[in-house]
Amino acid sequence: MASTSQAMLNQGLFEDQEAPPQMGFFSFPPNSGSLTLIPPLGCLKTFSSSTTTTSTLLPCIPTLNNNSNINNNISETLLSSLSTATTTYSKHRDHHDDQDHLPSSAYHFGSGPQLLSLQRSTSNLWSWGEVNDCLGSKRSSIINGGESDHQYHDHHHHHLGLSTMKMKKIKGRRKVREPRFCFKTMSEVDVLDDGYKWRKYGQKVVKNTQHPRSYYRCTQDNCRVKKRVERLAEDPRMVITTYEGRHVHSPSHDLEDSQAPSPLNNFFW
DNA sequence: CGCATTTGACCGGCGC
């Protein structure tokens, strides 16, 4: 089911290893029939601070039923969303790290409304911030726990994943990370079918959250793609899925459905 | 029985 959109994703989003992973917002509420579009929900946030620029959010959110007949296939949905929604992301400076500054150029794909904008980064580090913005990881949870909402909002996206970002430094040199993509879905089920086969290899309790974070690896040989799945602390209805790496194969669905897998079938990368 | 999941241990980075 390779599509132009997929080709765009594959070639445009991640062909450049230095390009940051992208964060999108999608909603997959259960119990609806087919792919539909709904107005933005509370999952969409706008960040603002002295070090963070504004995130723009979806004008519409694709939704997909858990029992959908269209394979519950996220890739389809994401692609659909990309063709119907404006997806942007917050960008912010990594004020903890030194002076690798933010990209100055943005790429735009698609026609009509802005489908997806990509910020070119000189370092993958920044993109980690992106991912963790989406995540609501431990740092924000710690800040959130027992402290005022005001303080939480002030620091929310700055503290997310800081330790992780610093892990990227090795003797003053940045460690190159696999490209990442993080998106948020509204779903009752934690693991959404994205067309690939995953094996769980770990689970961690996230501080100040009742929901654990699960770690998955792609089961395909030689494919080192990983994904993390967790529920948003502030809104347990939301599932945060973070992909890391590029698949070196086609989705299993395609392999089953077709004998002619194409590189363009590669979901995200 | 084979494979997937669970779960405690372990490791490395980071802050204090």
Place this chain on the structure above:
DNA sequence: GCGCCGGTCAAATGCG
């Protein structure tokens, strides 16, 4: 240096 934490490993357990 120590403790905390995220991420991973791997033995134990569960399940079809």
